[in-house]
Amino acid sequence: MSTIEARDLTKVYRTYRKESGLRGAIKGLVHRRYDETRAADHVTFQIEEGEFVGFLGPNGAGKTTVLKMLSGLLNPTSGEARVLGFVPWERKNEMKRQFSLLMGQKNALWWDLPAQESLELNRAIYGIDRKRFRKVVGGLSELLEVTDKMNVMVRELSLGERMKMELISALIHEPRVLFLDEPTIGLDVVSQKRVREFLRIYNSEHRIVTMLTSHYMQDIAELCDRVIIIDRGAIFFDGPLDEIVDRFSGDKVISLSFPDGTQHDFSSFGEVVSQTPVSVQLKVPRAQVTETARKLLQHCNVSDINVQEMPIEDVIRSLFGERHAQEMDRTAKTRAA
Numbered sequence: 001m002s003t004i005e006a007r008d009l010t011k012v013y014r015t016y017r018k019e020s021g022l023r024g025a026i027k028g029l030v031h032r033r034y035d036e037t038r039a040a041d042h043v044t045f046q047i048e049e050g051e052f053v054g055f056l057g058p059n060g061a062g063k064t065t066v067l068k069m070l071s072g073l074l075n076p077t078s079g080e081a082r083v084l085g086f087v088p089w090e091r092k093n094e095m096k097r098q099f100s101l102l103m104g105q106k107n108a109l110w111w112d113l114p115a116q117e118s119l120e121l122n123r124a125i126y127g128i129d130r131k132r133f134r135k136v137v138g139g140l141s142e143l144l145e146v147t148d149k150m151n152v153m154v155r156e157l158s159l160g161e162r163m164k165m166e167l168i169s170a171l172i173h174e175p176r177v178l179f180l181d182e183p184t185i186g187l188d189v190v191s192q193k194r195v196r197e198f199l200r201i202y203n204s205e206h207r208i209v210t211m212l213t214s215h216y217m218q219d220i221a222e223l224c225d226r227v228i229i230i231d232r233g234a235i236f237f238d239g240p241l242d243e244i245v246d247r248f249s250g251d252k253v254i255s256l257s258f259p260d261g262t263q264h265d266f267s268s269f270g271e272v273v274s275q276t277p278v279s280v281q282l283k284v285p286r287a288q289v290t291e292t293a294r295k296l297l298q299h300c301n302v303s304d305i306n307v308q309e310m311p312i313e314d315v316i317r318s319l320f321g322e323r324h325a326q327e328m329d330r331t332a333k334t335r336a337a
Helices: 021-030 063-071 115-126 130-143 159-171 189-206 217-223 241-248 286-299 312-336
Strands: 004-017 033-047 052-056 078-083 099-103 177-181 209-213 226-231 234-240 251-257 271-276 279-285 304-309
Touching (some): 004 063, 033 234, 052 063, 052 189, 052 217, 063 099, 063 177, 063 209, 099 159, 115 130, 115 159, 130 189, 189 209, 189 217, 226 241, 241 312, 251 286
Parallel strands (some): 052 226
Antiparallel strands (some): 004 033, 004 078, 251 279, 251 304, 271 279
């Protein structure tokens, strides 16, 4: 049995559509109209023990909704799910003791208490042995480099330090499943890197299932071999991270360097991504890379040439943009009909 199984998981929200004015208010008393929003639409996937999975999608795609259903915070409209063999929304204590949900925009620690005392409260809630608690917290605080901050009021910690304490709080009961919703949001580059390194080491050593949502592609690229992409509540990709570029990018980037500088106009060879007197980057369709490179070498004096895949962040951004444009086009055609 997989650690996490979701089958046709669906969540539909109904919102009352009120017409403007007194007449609309009176009409609403007699006959109410509702709009339906599918926050999750027949979501199906499986995750095995030890996997670190990136869960991607634009704002409002349904990522947090799915995580909340898998955590038992939301009941689905339809569909099934199992986490560690349990139905999440039944909220059984046996499951609660084996998973953790960390949301980067929510605080789990007590604001006016030192971090150590907040963690002590969680120890009592989970009934963790004191000796085991000291060992786990000591190891986590050392890995996250916050040992000297344990007795500082949570409200006096920096954002990065607070997030590290939130991670310790989420892991003190040594869960088998960890849901992370934007854990590095708002952190500086150094703090992001340290949190990523900690998560990589912890997942490797403890073999826990980790699902990560993040708008920072660096998080996904460094931590996740597998990604699930969701848009408008539905999954349209589930596979290796590298496969995203192969499937959804029709272009490559040709980088050229020149020994003495050049003022050539390269727009006829492809889309100019960037250009300096001694270098240029061109976005070129995959099928035309070889021929374009040959023409460039004939056209100017090149000291170095390099062909690369498009940055994965640009591929995903472009993919979401195309899907949004297609949806807008379909909506416009439907209204016109």
